Amino acid sequence: SQQGEEDPQALSIQEGENATMNCSYKTSINNLQWYRQNSGRGLVHLILIRSNEREKHSGRLRVTLDTSKKSSSLLITASRAADTASYFCATGAYSGAGSYQLTFGKGTKLSVIP
Amino acid sequence: DAGVIQSPRHEVTEMGQEVTLRCKPISGHDYLFWYRQTMMRGLELLIYFNNNVPIDDSGMPEDRFSAKMPNASFSTLKIQPSEPRDSAVYFCASSPGGVQGYTFGSGTRLTVV
Numbered sequence: 001s002q003q004g005e006e007d008p009q010a011l012s013i014q015e016g017e018n019a020t021m022n023c024s025y026k027t028s029i030n031n032l033q034w035y036r037q038n039s040g041r042g043l044v045h046l047i048l049i050r051s052n053e054r055e056k057h058s059g060r061l062r063v064t065l066d067t068s069k070k071s072s073s074l075l076i077t078a079s080r081a082a083d084t085a086s087y088f089c090a091t092g093a094y095s096g097a098g099s100y101q102l103t104f105g106k107g108t109k110l111s112v113i114p
Numbered sequence: 115d116a117g118v119i120q121s122p123r124h125e126v127t128e129m130g131q132e133v134t135l136r137c138k139p140i141s142g143h144d145y146l147f148w149y150r151q152t153m154m155r156g157l158e159l160l161i162y163f164n165n166n167v168p169i170d171d172s173g174m175p176e177d178r179f180s181a182k183m184p185n186a187s188f189s190t191l192k193i194q195p196s197e198p199r200d201s202a203v204y205f206c207a208s209s210p211g212g213v214q215g216y217t218f219g220s221g222t223r224l225t226v227v
Contacts, residue, residue, distance in 0.1 A: 104156060
């Protein structure tokens with residue numbers, strides 16, 4: 001399976017600290033995406049990094065991708081209480097039949113303590 | 115843009131009853147996805163449509179599950195008969211296609227007792 005696996009499963013930090021979450025996957029991908037899910041809500045797309053990119057920034061988010069190690073990391077700098085949520089990585093790839101699919105990991109639960 | 119709209123937000127039903135979940139995708143999005151989320155299995159893709167046509171339903175767990183998309187602005191996921199193990203949060207998502215991100219609805223929390 002190409003399902004991404006996030007690490008750690010849960011992370012608790014103080015407000016203002018940086019939070020780093022990792023994602024590993026097993027097969028070749030076209031891109032990797034990160035999503036956030038607040039409690040009781042749907043997933044929200046944060047950032048997409050293509051397989052030929054190594055790093056991408058969006059505001060306080062920094063994503064890296066290492067295709068040789070089949071891993072990605074999401075860094076949230078200067079965390080805020082509002083960043084408390086579950087974060088999911090999703091790997092996008094084309095199947096043998098040519099259809100594109102996005103497969104999600106089980107997420108990292110981030111708690112930012114005020 | 116109101117985003118992806120799902121209804122109902124919560125559904126409690128008795129085992130054996132028929133359940134219908136509804137989804138309105140974002141206008142102009144050609145792809146629609148149905149996912150199921152549980153603590154044990156995480157987020158699982160059930161089925162997806164492209165231009166109203168089902169493309170891959172290999173994730174549909176059993177024949178008790180069926181999905182339709184009669185037009186570009188509406189899709190349903192039906193479970194008949196429902197069982198307690200179907201209890202989960204069901205999400206609908208849409209995408210304009212290609213490798214862009216998905217937009218998710220707020221989900222339907224289904225409880226089968």
